[in-house]
Amino acid sequence: MTKLATPTAAGRRQRLGADFSKLWSAAAVSAIGDGVTIAAGPLLAAQLTDDPRLIGGVSVAFTAPFVLFGIPAGLLVDRVDLRKALVRVDLARAVLLVVLTAGIIGGWGGLPLLYVCMFLLGVGEVFCRNAAQVLVPFVAPESGLSTANARIMAAQEAGTGFVGPLFGALLFGVAVALPFGVDAATFLCSALLLARMRRTRPPAERRDTTGVLAQMLAGAKWLWRHHLLRNLALLSCTINLAGSAMLAVLVVHSSQVLELSPFGYGVMLSCQAVGAVLASRIAPLLTNRLGREGALVATATLIASSEAVLALVPSPYAAGIALALFACGTVTWNVVVVVLRQTLVPRHLLGRANSVYRLIAWGGLPVGAAAGGIVAAEAGTPAVFGAGAIVMTVIAVILVRGARRRWITTVVEARQDDGPAHTADDRTPAGPDSTDTGPNARTTPER
Template sequence: MPTSSPAASRGLLRLRDFRLLLAGAAAGQVGAQVTLVALPLVAVLELRAPAFQVGLLTAAETAAFLLIGLPAGAWVDRMRKRALMIRADVVRCAAMASVPLAALAGVLTMAQLYLVALVTGAATVFFDVAHQSYLPQLLPRERLVAGNGALETVRSSAQVAGPGLGGGLVQAVGAHLAIVADAVGYAVSALFLLAIRTPEDKPAPVPGSSVRKDVAEGLRFVFGSPLLRVIAAATGLGNFFSAMLLATQTVFLVRVLELRPGAVGLMLSASAVGGLAGALCAGRLARRLGQARLIWLSCLVTGPFAVLWPLAGKGAAAVLFAVASAVVFFGAVVYNVAQVSFRQMLCPPRLLGRMNATLRFLMWGTLPLGAVVGGTVADAFGARAALWVCAAGFLLVPLPLLLSRLRGMRDLPDAESEPVDEAPAASGATR
């Protein structure tokens, strides 16, 4: 299994179209990270929403992965990926721009925030599935680990700046106006994607195919691979508890720790600092430890730091929250670079969209459920109690990986050495 190296990553930057893809990812991520701070603060500070409604808002942002995640992959496999990503950026830009406009007109409500979250979430489903399926068209398979590492580095760098920028903008101009940065970020992302020149043919239609058959084929591929099944289980579990964190962290930081918006942004930037370090180290760690071993070690070593979230207190003790975020998300990014690269190398090109969408459905479909549970627990027992549940959950994430054959492997197999079972999707799903 190839792993990335610093020289390989630098070599990728000589490729014009890959640089444009990186720049677009950075622009979109900066805007999205501003909104990660600003949108919940609109609900908490300007609309005075209780914890349960903030949890519902987080759930609405990710509900599309559960509602349309599976058919999205079949649709993506029938379309040109770059054009689809551009359209998704335009939709997200328009939806986010509606929030400051409504606030300035004095008509902003939680109902509109829910609608905006649902629309941007649906567009994000198509964007993300197309994005992961598009990278193998720009890069040869032996450079995918380096490409994913570079993308994670750029995303994490943007995420370092985004929350701090978001908190500062909220403090300076108000939460609703800070969301303008997200709309601008999506517009800039679309422009960078528009400038890519690599030709992309529209996938040829398959006689007799249908969305239902295409979805079933994607399910068979994922559930037919024992390693993909266990990766889906561990990631889905981690995402469930990550969503609990996202649903409750703003309420905890503002109402329990009594932090100002600028400080909230800095706290949330800590996770991105850890993510950036993880992206920079992922290739080196994969070479030293082995890519398969790195998947379970990254969760096992960093997950226990999640207990620092509920232990955080007012004043200097608030730094515990930042430390937990930095370490846990270091592990999350290292894990993602390893497992996403494996998925891309294992899957035939014609199935990439369906494979990514099926895994997104399984792994990201837990996000709205976790957000609702987080908001419910925080409303009933307080935000700190919700964070204790979240911390306990992170300790469970490595279990599916440790109970699989990954624990005895050093490197991950490729498509030739990891045949996929041809069992029906339903039988695989019950294992």
């Protein structure tokens, strides 16, 4: 019998192996570079224009590939040697950032070049995030999946939310092009670390002889029939929509409402790392204590609270606390749902099903970023955060209803009783509602 990773096992301290350490180190160093660009990209856009819609366009350009290339990336993940592919994509992203750096220095690096580079960086991110999650079960023991995912997510959040933004804001003050050159160097370091890994995903357990389109649709059909993961994807989409709207206009809120300097903006962003590191410590324990359902309710409540604080309290200190709560909630959510995907999806379909999940869940990112810029231009940034708080409160209520029905535990226990965990059929419960077409399926609900 193949058993799902349990919260209890996840909560124990484990040795995860040398290959996982290399994967973790690569994720950490590239996350620092991502944080540098996350801070410097909007600052560059804000220097070129004061239109919130054009500034929000940076986030739209970066997140649009999650919708456009999610499913093809999943098929590619299921077909290639993941370690070699990750190295090549990191090298390509390094070259791309060198071009952007040269454009800024040469005076031809305006908004169009920034948009194009952010879009192409997003294309690489679609593949790499999917590939890294598929790779984790092959370099870490199954009983340590929660711990392994929590550590990687904490490293990513600490890099993108603390070290990177602070470093990026400081570098931007020294020279506008410098942050992007540093990000290029971090991708080179990440490629070197990944190249030293020995293990990678073995050849697929079975090979499809059908056409490319049929292979891409196989993952979509499997995920859509799996009511639990489908509804989690829909909920994640709505969470990402609200979160993306918030983050897209945060630089505008920082300068116009909180009156912070670029460095102050970087410091404010860095507060996310506090929540992320806290979540990496408590997420497995919280899941063990409250169960998966209770942990997701807690995360939705934290995110709703963070949006409400941003909307109602125009203080840099309150904003820092809100961002810490936001990061804590999102990391905990991701730990729970990523482990569920890694253990419930058949391994030969993991890349494709994972990409379809991301296509649904991350479909809210560009929509949220665009909507945030429009709402901020018309009604101000507090209105964006207020709307996000309302959306997250509704999601928390939906999750409470699901928790009363034990909608996740029922699926997990059924898989353990039925034998191999990597199968699914139409008997899977529908999620918070007991029917397939309940509120979650009609809503356009991992960061």
